[in-house]
């Protein structure tokens with residue numbers, strides 16, 4: 001059974017409806033200045049009010065996020081690799097638990113690379129982090145990273161998610177795949193879906209909807225939000241699906257309406273769902 005502090009932190013990330021919309025902005029830890037995050041502060045600021053949690057590195061927290069923000073931080077604490085590496089799995093822990101606590105993180109996140117050259121090291125990093133997490137009351141998010149040449153199918157991702165949960169991860173982030181429900185059914189902790197490469201907005205909303213109806217606890221989405229033509233409209237449309245069970249069609253209508261209202265200054269309206277309803281659902 002988790003301690004009170006750990007449960008309290010986790011409840012700041014996964015809301016009372018059991019769902020979460022996390023905004024992933026940690027890409028720079030191995031990708032450098034990712035498209036849409038070149039000026040991280042500018043990108044993050046307008047999105048923060050709509051994110052249940054933000055997932056950055058500590059460098060971005062300290063330089064680009066206001067300390068008076070109430071949005072919980074899920075801190076990326078693994079790295080050491082770069083996009084120039086042939087094998088991305090060469091990751092270690094990059095942040096001490098003490099610094100994560102100093103930053104008032106609500107959870108910490110690291111990548112595991114099951115089936116890679118560095119499988120054992122990344123899994124032992126996970127268990128080390130979980131042991132420290134229990135000492136400090138800090139939940140651990142395991143990210144099932146996929147190497148450059150690895151297949152993202154249900155068999156592989158179910159294996160990775162289950163191993164992460166067996167080793168004690170408090171929640172797991174993984175990619176969407178055909179047979180996603182298998183991942184959810186065989187993973188005893190909440191599973192959040194990573195967005196992956198930028199897709200047309202409607203497709204990203206469909207992906208979100210599919211993951212949610214198959215039992216995901218929400219999303220940890222980056223590029224499909226901050227690389228959208230209208231990021232603030234997009235995150236609200238994602239929220240409508242995750243927290244208000246909106247269909248992809250309704251959510252897309254909301255997206256278009258919010259995008260338009262930004263230009264015209266008029267309030268966005270979609271029958272059956274409003275932007276303010278989506279916003280209110282996070283409280």
Ligand code: R5P
Nearest residue numbers: 024027194195196221222223
């Ligand atoms: C990997 O670079 C990071 O863990 C990202 O946070 C993760 O891939 C989610 O971001 P996206 O939705 O852009 O894939």
